[in-house]
Amino acid sequence: MHTIRDKQRLLDRVRRIRGQVEAIERALEAEAGCERVMHQIAGVRGAMAGLMAEVVEDHIRTHLVDPAKHPGALDIEAADELMAVVRTYLK
Amino acid sequence: MHTIRDKQRLLDRVRRIRGQVEAIERALEAEAGCERVMHQIAGVRGAMAGLMAEVVEDHIRTHLVDPAKHPGALDIEAADELMAVVRTYLK
Amino acid sequence: MHTIRDKQRLLDRVRRIRGQVEAIERALEAEAGCERVMHQIAGVRGAMAGLMAEVVEDHIRTHLVDPAKHPGALDIEAADELMAVVRTYLK
Amino acid sequence: MHTIRDKQRLLDRVRRIRGQVEAIERALEAEAGCERVMHQIAGVRGAMAGLMAEVVEDHIRTHLVDPAKHPGALDIEAADELMAVVRTYLK
Known part of the structure; x- marks a missing residue:
């Protein structure tokens, strides 16, 4: 959604x-039976x-914090923990 | 799946x-965002x-017991209870 | 629920x-964090x-058809298919 | 978890x-049946x-961005959107 490559992968x-x-x-x-x-x-x-997990991951990594205005503000470890929990529930 | 009407509804x-x-x-x-x-x-x-709930319901009502060979064998109340639980988890 | 052994396992x-x-x-x-x-x-x-899957399985095997009144009426293969689907959604 | 009030509510x-x-x-x-x-x-x-939704919400609001070091960096609207999606899947 945010880069050509992400968009293609989601499509x-x-x-x-x-x-x-x-x-x-x-x-x-x-x-059929x-x-x-x-x-x-x-x-x-x-x-x-799987699609939702990928979009949510994009959303967390690119929208929760504007990286241009607040570089380094997103705690990567906390974001990864959140993604792990979300993936558990998305299954 | 089993009658013209069911099939059309699922389609x-x-x-x-x-x-x-x-x-x-x-x-x-x-x-898009x-x-x-x-x-x-x-x-x-x-x-x-919703689609899964409908197919599971068909499956319970028509496949768990062959109604031609065992008429009246399926306990309708128990089947309804099961469907209610399945629907809770399908949401 | 139905036999001493089932009850103990569920407890x-x-x-x-x-x-x-x-x-x-x-x-x-x-x-804690x-x-x-x-x-x-x-x-x-x-x-x-896991607990729900076990209770649902008991329910399918023992309540959908009264085995005393309708022996052999429950299609075991169809019941196993249903359980496999239910387990997928319970995860 | 983070304030006395949150902790009591979760407990x-x-x-x-x-x-x-x-x-x-x-x-x-x-x-019982x-x-x-x-x-x-x-x-x-x-x-x-419901408990998980509340803990995830705490986690998003207080751990994804350290508010002391990066005040205002968390996009509240994006965080709310994420919470709405997570709640849909937690149900």
Whole structure:
């Protein structure tokens, strides 16, 4: 979102998720079993959690403190601890 | 999944989710703010949880007991209690 | 809940959880760091999820179908699939 | 954790949770039904999520930026957005 590289990585993730959602659509149309559809839904949920973790990480690293105005103000260790907790709950 | 009506309802849900995922893709391409993207992701997560709840409900009602072979064997009240708990955790 | 052995296993789990909650209480009283308390809370959440998974499993195996009145009516494979999905979401 | 008032509020929360866990223990000993125990477990999970949200909020407000060394560096609006997302996932 903030650099060309981040944006591309997030777009790649969201396009993979779109592909996974389309696969659920096809499975429903083909009247696949509940088991398969439940696994596919759980897969999208996990992928969405990974996307959210990445966006939250970007948000913490670049928006909580304006690095241009307050260089060095963000406590990196405390930010990493927060990210670790958030990732636990996003799973 | 089991009747034309269920299938259509699930397809409608999954197509709405596809539209929501495409909106995230467009937001990232347009370099929308983290806040907006985080809200969109949380929205898809909620919609996926709703889809899962519906598929799990179908699974409980139609697959745990074969109603043709064992009519009346599924305890409806116990199944409803289970669904209520599952919905709490899917949120 | 249903046999002496199940009951003891569930009680052991819940007593361990009580011990974990008491440890959070002591950490707060001793003004331990946020990091430690966040890890302890995440630990209790995981342990509660494990307890819920076990109770849900008991519920599926023994209450959805009365085995005395409808022997063999519960589709074991479908019940296992359901438990696998529930465990994914309980994590 | 950081002021007498915060510490007391967190201790009150964790003691209520201990009481809820003890109630599960008593319910299991009394061989209460699955339904009741499942509700009690879901209640503890919600209460633990509330406790975590409060500790995470403290952590964001007081540890990500040292307010003594970098006054005004934390973007309050961005911090609030983050908390809103975290609360959605903690539920």
